[in-house]
Amino acid sequence: MSKRQQNIRTLSLAELEDYFLSVGEKKFRAKQVYDWLWLKPVQSFDAMSNISKDLRQQLSEDFTFPALSIDTTQHSSDGTIKSRFRTIEGHLTEGVLIPTEERKTACVSSQIGCSLSCKFCATGYLERKRNLSFDEIYDEVALINQQSLEVFDKKLTNIVFMGMGEPLLNYKNVLAAIDKISAPDGLGMSPRRITVSTAGVAKQIKHLGDDKVKFKLALSLHAANDKKRHEIMPINDTNNIQSLIEALNYFYKQTKNEITFEYILFNNFNDSLEDADELIKIYRQVPADLVNLIEYNPIEFAKFTKPAEEKVDAFMQYLEKHKVNARLRRSRGKDIDAACGQLANKGK
Structure with a gap:
């Protein structure tokens, strides 16, 4: 045998x-x-x-040698490049190269599909096939880095785990991949330039603190009370906002690493000044560095729409008036379905 x-x-x-x-x-x-x-x-x-x-x-x-390969590549009019990767057994997942003058950022996936079913996210409507292994995650970054060198003559400066899947439900592989990405015999990137974004798995956020990780953490909040968050993010049933506040404080106490809140604005759902007040209360309970306000990118499965520009400005100004460090993140790669919440392996 x-x-x-x-x-x-x-x-x-x-x-x-x-x-x-x-x-x-x-x-x-x-x-x-x-x-x-x-x-x-x-x-x-x-x-x-x-x-x-x-x-x-x-x-x-x-x-x-089960390496990932690039299946298809799409180029956006704004310079963003989306790649669909194929695993050795034929599964598909996606990653995005987001270029700006100062940065070349890889947005990478941690799972094939996702099990969390967030209502506003295209990936949430896909079945989770499996976790990506640590070397497959490494391949995504290495291949996007190669693209950056070929197209822009510059290496990657940053990595965000904001692609398909929930990184903290693939804990071991994500951490092993980051170890290799930041190792001298890997890509040698500082973990301070890596951000892991989570929909909120309180137990695993604490685990990150115990493991004394060096990378940054972003929490996808998207609603500032449990009732609304439950409507759009079923994970809130088992990981409510109070449990996440406690977990983030524990993480910060153990690591002193940067924490960001991600908040997508949905028209007439979470974009009122009352919503802003609730967000401010949460912000003040956590040593967060930043609130990233994100433009909503419509997807065919969801009924959400983007608020008017004046409403976005009013929300932003209200946060700033109350001493919240907030930034409006404009979406990139919308024309190729590469923007936040749009990754869905289209065109199989």
């Missing part, structure tokens, strides 16, 4: 060295292969051009 093949990217450099010595190869081959696995985003052993054909064949017999 043949042995079960191991994913080669679960091996450390030292374990790869042991493997090459065991098959009668020189130890330095391990570093060559390790660089192909992590520093040059290739999708197969065959692409490892400085390794002999026989050795590549041996590797393919002994290991799997």
